[in-house]
Amino acid sequence: MTAEPASRTTPSLKREQQLALYRRALKTLPGGTDSNFRAWGEATIYVDRGKGGHVWDVDGNEYVDLRMGYGPVILGHGDDRVDDYVNERMRRGVSFSLTSEDEVRAMELVKELNPWIGKARMTVSGTEATMHAMRVARAYTGRDKIVKFEGQYHGVHDYALISVAPDNMADLGDEDNPVGLAWGRGIPSEVAKTIVPARYNNIDALRRLFERLGSEIAAIIVEPVLGNAQGIMPKPGFHQAMRALTEEFGILLIFDEVKTGFRFARGGAAEFFGITPDIATYAKAMGNGYPAAAFAGREEVMSVLPDKVSHGGTYAGNRVAAAAAVKTLEILRDTDALETIAATGERVQAGIRGILDAKGLAYHITGHPSMFGVMFTEDVASEYRDWANTDHELYDAIAVGMHARGAMPEPDSREPWFMCEAHAQGDTVDRVLSIFSDSLDAALEARAHGEIGRPAEGAMSSQAAG
Ligand SMILES: Cc1ncc(COP(=O)(O)O)c(C=O)c1O
Numbered sequence: 423m424t425a426e427p428a429s430r431t432t433p434s435l436k437r438e439q440q441l442a443l444y445r446r447a448l449k450t451l452p453g454g455t456d457s458n459f460r461a462w463g464e465a466t467i468y469v470d471r472g473k474g475g476h477v478w479d480v481d482g483n484e485y486v487d488l489r490m491g492y493g494p495v496i497l498g499h500g501d502d503r504v505d506d507y508v509n510e511r512m513r514r515g516v517s518f519s520l521t522s523e524d525e526v527r528a529m530e531l532v533k534e535l536n537p538w539i540g541k542a543r544m545t546v547s548g549t550e551a552t553m554h555a556m557r558v559a560r561a562y563t564g565r566d567k568i569v570k571f572e573g574q575y576h577g578v579h580d581y582a583l584i585s586v587a588p589d590n591m592a593d594l595g596d597e598d599n600p601v602g603l604a605w606g607r608g609i610p611s612e613v614a615k616t617i618v619p620a621r622y623n624n625i626d627a628l629r630r631l632f633e634r635l636g637s638e639i640a641a642i643i644v645e646p647v648l649g650n651a652q653g654i655m656p657k658p659g660f661h662q663a664m665r666a667l668t669e670e671f672g673i674l675l676i677f678d679e680v681k682t683g684f685r686f687a688r689g690g691a692a693e694f695f696g697i698t699p700d701i702a703t704y705a706k707a708m709g710n711g712y713p714a715a716a717f718a719g720r721e722e723v724m725s726v727l728p729d730k731v732s733h734g735g736t737y738a739g740n741r742v743a744a745a746a747a748v749k750t751l752e753i754l755r756d757t758d759a760l761e762t763i764a765a766t767g768e769r770v771q772a773g774i775r776g777i778l779d780a781k782g783l784a785y786h787i788t789g790h791p792s793m794f795g796v797m798f799t800e801d802v803a804s805e806y807r808d809w810a811n812t813d814h815e816l817y818d819a820i821a822v823g824m825h826a827r828g829a830m831p832e833p834d835s836r837e838p839w840f841m842c843e844a845h846a847q848g849d850t851v852d853r854v855l856s857i858f859s860d861s862l863d864a865a866l867e868a869r870a871h872g873e874i875g876r877p878a879e880g881a882m883s884s885q886a887a888g
Contacts, residue, residue, distance in 0.1 A: 433826050433827055434826065435479075435483050435825065435826055436482060436483055437464075437481060438481060439468070439479075439480045439481045440467065440468045440479060440480055440481055441464060443468045443480060444466050444468070447468075453466075454466055459492075462833065465833075467479050467830075468480045470482075471499075471500075472487060472495075472499030472500060473498070473499050473500045474498040474499060474500070474842075474844030474845075474847060475487055475490075475498055475499075475842055475844040475845040475847065475850050476499070476850075477499065477830065483828075485825065485828055485829055485830035486828065486829040486830065486845070486850055486853055486854050486857070487830055487842075488829060488831040488832075488839040488841075488854070489830055489831065489832050489839075489840060490840040490841075490842050492681075492706070492832075492837070492840070493649075493680075493681045493706045493707065493793065493840045494705070494706035494707060494709065494710065494711045495710055495711045495840075495842055496684065496685060496706075496707035496710055496754070496759070496763070496842055497750065497753060497759060497842060497843045498842045498843055498844025498845075499711070499844075501710055501844075503749060503753060504710045504712075504746055504749045504750055504753070507745055507748070507749040508712065508742055508745045508749065510745075511524060511741055511742075511745035512741055512745065514741065515741065516741040516742050517736070517737065517741070519736060522739070522741055522744060524739075524741055524744035524745045525544055525739035525744045527744070527748045528544065528714070528716075528743075528744045528747035528748050528751070529542040529544065529716065529718075531747070531748060531751040531752065531755065532704060532708070532716055532718060532747075532751070533718070534755070535684065535689055535690075535751065535754070536689045536690065536692060536693070536702065536718065537689070538698045538699075539702070539718040539719065539720075540718075540719065540720050540721025540722070540723075540724055541718065541719065541721060541724035541725075542716050542717070542718035542719075542724075543716060543717060543718070543727065543733060543738070543739075544714065544715065544716050544738050544739040544743065544744065544747075545705075545715045545716060545717060545735060546713050546715060546735060546737045546738060546740070546743065547577065547705060547713060547715050548576075548577050548678075548680035548703060548704075548705035548706065548715050549576075549577030549578050549579050549582065550577075550579075550715060550735065550738075551577075551680065551703035551704065551705055551716060551717040552576040552579070552581075552582055552643065552676075552678055552703050552717075553577065553579040553581065553582070554717045554731075554733050555641075555643070555676050555678075555701045555702075555703050555717045556568050556581055556641065556643065556676070557731055557732070558701060558719060558723060558724065558726055558731055559640040559641035559674045559700075559701060559723075560640045560641075561726045561730055561731045562674065562723050562726050563640040563641070563672070563673075563674060565637070565638050565639055565640040566616050566638065566640065567616050567617070567618050567635060567638045567639045567640060568581065568616060568617055568618070568639070568640055568641050568642070568643055569617075569618045569619075569620050569628075569631065569641070569642040569643070569673075570582075570584060570585070570617055570618070570620070570642070570643050570644075571620050571621065571622040571644060571648075571805075571806070572585045572594055572600060572620070572621055572622065572805065572806045572807065573586070573587065573622065573650055573651045573805065573806020573807075573809070574586070574622070574643075574644065574645045574648060574649070574650060574678070574806075575587065575645070575650045576643055576645070576678050576703075577680075580609045580610065580613045580614075581613060581616065581617055583604060583605040583606065583609055584602045584603065584604060584605070584609075584614055584617040584619060585600065585601075585602060585617075585619040586603075586605045586650070587605070587650060587836065588603060588605075591806075591807045591810045594619070594806075594807065597621065597807070598627070600619040600621060602614050602615065602617055602618065602619050603619070618639070620642070621805050621806075621807070622644075622648055622654070622656075622805045623654075623656060623657050623660050623804040623805050624805065625660060625663045625664065625667070628642075628664065628667060629667060632667060632671045632673065636671040636672075636673065639671070640673070640674060641673060641674035641675065641676050641700070641701070642664070642668060642673060642674075642675060642676065643676040643678055644675070644676070644677060644678065645677075645678045645679075645680070645681065645682070646661065646677055646678075646679070646682050646686075646691030646692075646694075646697075647682065647691065647789060647790065647793075648805070648806060649681040649682070649793070649838065650806075650836055650837065651795075651803070651805075651806045651808075651809045652788045652789060652794070652795020652796070652797055652803075652809070652835065652836060653788045653789020653790060653793050653794055653795050654788050654804060654805065654806075654808070655788060655789065656695065657804060661695045661696075661697045662696075662697070665698075665699075668700075674700040674701060674723065675697075675699045675701075676699060676700065676702065676703070677690070677691060677692055677697070677699035677701070677702040677703075678702075678703050679692065679703060679704050680703055680704065680705040680706055680715070681706055681707075681793065682694070682793070683702070683703075683704040683705075683706070683707060683708060684707040684708050684750075684751065684754050684760075685706075685707045685760070685763075685790070685792050685793060686790050686792065686793075687760065688754060688755060688760065690702070694790070700719055700720050700723050701717065701718070701720075701724075702718050702719070703715070703716070703718075704716045704717075704718070707750070707754075708750060709746040709747045709750055710746060710749075710750040712742055712743050712746030712747070712750075713737075713742075713743050714743035714746050714747040714750075715743075716747075759843045760792070762843050762846050763791070763792045763841045763842065763843055763845070763846075764790075764791040764792055764841075765791075765846070766791075766841050766845045766851060767790070767791030767792050767793075767794060767841040768791045769851050770839070770841070770845075770851055770854060770855065771787050771791060771794060773851065773854075773855035773858075774787065774796060774855070774858060775787065777855065777858060777859045777862060778796075778862075781862070781866070783798060784798065784799060784800045785798050785799065786799060786802055786803065788838075789838050791841065793838045793839070794838055794839055795835070795836075795837075795838045795839065796817065797809075797812045797817075797835070798812055798814070798816050798817055799812040799813065809836060814835035814836075815874055815875055816865055816866075817835035818833060818834065818835055819861075819864075819865035819868060819869075820861045820862050820865045821833045821834075821835070821861075823860070823861030823862075823864050823865055824857050824858060824861045827857040827860055827861055828857055829853065829854050829857040829858070
């Protein structure tokens with residue numbers, strides 16, 4: 423028997439404790455987890471702890487974390503600056519259903535970093551933020567319909583779960599007449615009908631849609647990049663053209679900055695792309711992993727609150743989230759954390775390019791240096807449907823191989839890699855690159871042995887969202 427080449431000897435992860443926990447959890451939690459997006463069957467990861475850019479599972483396996491909780495952990499896990507501040511503040515009590523100065527300060531910082539904002543309010547999750555943003559838009563315009571782009575994820579409320587992440591692109595309907603596809607059962611068809619799907623980066627189709635339905639459309643909600651398709655970027659001028667079109671038709675523009683806010687720039691994607699939306703939603707990076715979120719808007723639009731629109735929540739503005747937001751936003755404002763993160767992302771991207779170029783593979787790196795994807799494709803992807811034509815089977819094999827070697831990107835090619843400030847420390851970048859290189863070698867060998875197929879269009883198993 424001949425020994426296998428090194429790259430085909432996939433290191434195996436310790437899984438004993440996790441499998442035991444999985445079987446135990448299955449008896450109580452559907453899928454053994456609290457979110458469909460973390461339910462990976464027997465490969466479900468049960469985490470013990472994180473520090474900086476690293477996580478450890480309950481079996482003691484250590485990984486460089488490239489998921490960073492789907493984006494919120496912008497500074498690093500267990501950041502002492504944030505945690506110490508939160509700890510100090512929370513000793514004064516966390517939940518009063520009264521308003522603390524921490525909340526006022528948090529929203530002042532959101533405004534300071536996004537100077538176009540008139541008013542802002544805290545929520546607990548990005549889901550609540552987008553839900554309230556849509557309600558405000560409907561109340562302000564007196565119209566019911568909301569346009570959203572295929573492949574964009576805006577949370578788990580009924581209005582957001584339309585045309586999100588189907589594996590089979592044919593389900594999205596004809597390219598010129600996309601259908602509103604509810605994700606899962608339980609979403610009333612009357613609710614679904616108020617959400618009109620559109621195709622990202624296709625301004626002509628958007629104009630036709632506005633010409634047909636414009637007087638019924640309250641807003642268009644857009645994640646400025648396709649954060650759920652590896653951060654596919656807007657074509658040059660797309661956001662400017664969309665902004666002009668919304669103004670022409672009296673339609674509000676909602677920037678869902680849950681992933682991009684306080685990450686692409688201090689003023690989020692709005693600053694990065696030079697766009698002033700009417701409403702924006704924030705979460706994730708604003709609290710370094712604590713459940714801080716907000717929706718905000720122009721003064722006039724937000725004037726429907728507090729009298730004409732319902733918004734509340736026992737935990738809205740709770741002390742833990744508000745204190746975390748205050749400290750995280752102060753750090754992002756006062757330090758060069760975002761510049762460090764972008765530089766680290768650029769180093770990782772340059773390394774990946776070097777590795778892939780040497781193999782002669784066709785690929786594109788999509789997104790922002792702090793949040794990017796690797797797409798194996800000849801063509802530049804410009805919308806969600808393009809993801810189906812990428813070699814995501816190869817990507818998935820690399821991602822899973824990286825877990826076994828000590829780095830953890832999402833094992834679904836749709837979810838980008840997230841960079842945090844702590845990734846700049848030590849040899850983390852070199853480690854990620856050598857793990858990527860070894861996993862690529864192993865995946866290419868597996869393909870040569872027929873163990874990884876070529877992607878059949880639309881065939882995918884897991885469903886990333888966020
Ligand atoms: C763009 C976007 N909007 C909204 C949400 C929902 O946020 P949450 O998971 O905090 O409800 C997410 C979550 O990933 C997101 O990526």
